[in-house]
Amino acid sequence: MTASGAKLKMRMAKAAKSRSNRVHVISRINGWVVKKEGNKKASTRVIPTKEEAVLEAQNMVENGKASAVIVHRKDGKVGG
Amino acid sequence: MAYSNNVFINCPFDQDYFPLLRPLLFTAIYCGLNPKISQTTDSDNVRVEEIKKLIYDSKYSIHDLSRIEPKSQTDLPRFNMPFELGIDVGCKTFSSRKDKRYLVLEEKPYRYKEVLSDISGQDIKAHESKPINVVKAMRDWIKGLKADKKIDNYQIIWETYNEFYYDYETELRKDNMNPDNIWEIPFSELIEIIKT
Secondary structure: OOHHHHHHHHHHHHHHHOOOOOEEEEEEOOEEEEEEOOOOOOOOOOEOOHHHHHHHHHHHHHOOOOOOEEEEOOOOOEOO | OOHHHEEEEEOOOOOOOHHHHHHHHHHHHHOOOEEEOOOOOOOHHHHHHHHHHHHHOOOEEEEEOOOOOOOOOOOOOOOHHHHHHHHHHHHHHHOOOOOOEEEEEEOOOOOHHHHOHHHOOOEEEEOOOOHHHHHHHHHHHHHHHOOOOOOOOHHHHHHHHHHHHHHHHHHHHHOOOOOOOOOOOOHHHHHHHHHO
16 A cells, blocks of 8 residues: 555545534435545435425534534536 | 355446445445455456456355446446356356355346346346345345355344444545545555445
8 A cells, every 4th residue: 555545545535533513415216315524324304305304404503403514416426 | 264164256346336335345345245256457367357256255245237338328338247257156056165155236127137137047136226225135145045144134234334444534624535436545554444
């Protein structure tokens, strides 16, 4: 592994262990879910549309249950 | 890692396929397998020798035939994937590796019957070019082979992958690297990073 790769690996390990209070909006085959980062399972039931799931995630932030919303695309990437 | 946990990945290593390759590698590692991929850039003779060794050293194989069609009218069909599947079938048939197992992935159900009907009866799953379907196909196949092993359901793996990919994108961009670029970091490093 290159030196830059080793550094990246260390940073990824740190990121994986960090316990942020973010929530992720993630696709399912039959809809979308909101998942709190680090939790094993999704925090919500399956929500039919991405827009509704984003709203639910934003409500969690407004209610102090989460710090930020990360919205994923159907391919897992962020944004869009 | 030993033969019994190695999984040979036979798929296109190009930009178009990268959105499927990432979750494929992630799921294999999540389920306890050790991905083996060919990165040889030397002569064709060396490449086929490396592929034969990787196949022989891997109990499991994934052969994705979803990209065998020409990309455009001026392109030619891509024979590498079915060729390597053939080597794997030959290895299982003619060597001592009788316990080898392979999963064939396709884009659409039953298309293989039109282009490669000889593989009927094998483990064949269609992913429709959707990353979540790749995760489900891989996870369910591995669970079927290792029924006594506790493996999370595909939804948990997919959601964990999404979280992983967010961190991966974020960290690569900090280094001014493009996470969408398949050649941005070597596959061996990507595999090591996923293992973390």
